[in-house]
Amino acid sequence: MRQRSMKRVYIAAAIGFCVPIFWGIAGFILFNARESVWTNIFWYAVYVTCPSWLLPENEVTSILTPVFNGLTYGILAWLLPVLFQLHKRGPSPDQSNGHRSNNRWPLKLTLGGMWNVSLRSSAVC
DSSP states (O other): OHHHHHHHHHHHHHHHHHHHHHHHHHHHHTTTOOSSHHHHHHHHHHHHHOGGGGSOOSTTHHHHHHHHHHHHHHHHHHHHHHHHHHHHHOOOTTTTTTSOOSOOOSEEEEETTTEEEEEOOSSOO
16 A cells, blocks of 8 residues: 555656646747737636746756646656545544544644644534
8 A cells, every 4th residue: 555655746746747848849839829818718728737936937947847846746647646535533532532423523643753743624524
């Protein structure tokens, strides 16, 4: 299971690496397009799927944009299943006064003993 989840992270990172290259080629092809709703949609899609594209432009960022985007996709591919499993598992018995309950919120995640992240929701799961 662990090897399969790492394979997903690597695949997501590879896809994330290719996304800014795809958008860069499409941007060159559509460079002379007139300002319209469709060009606004195009650039909105670029910024949503490739947040590293928003870095200030110079010769270094043109090389690092695919790397940063691949790292972003890889981290998200690793973090989302971890958070989902924490939510699915629910609180530990000591958090719920010795009894397991169906209320799985709030989640507390400790990252390396340095940061405590609490996710709270008013909805009962």
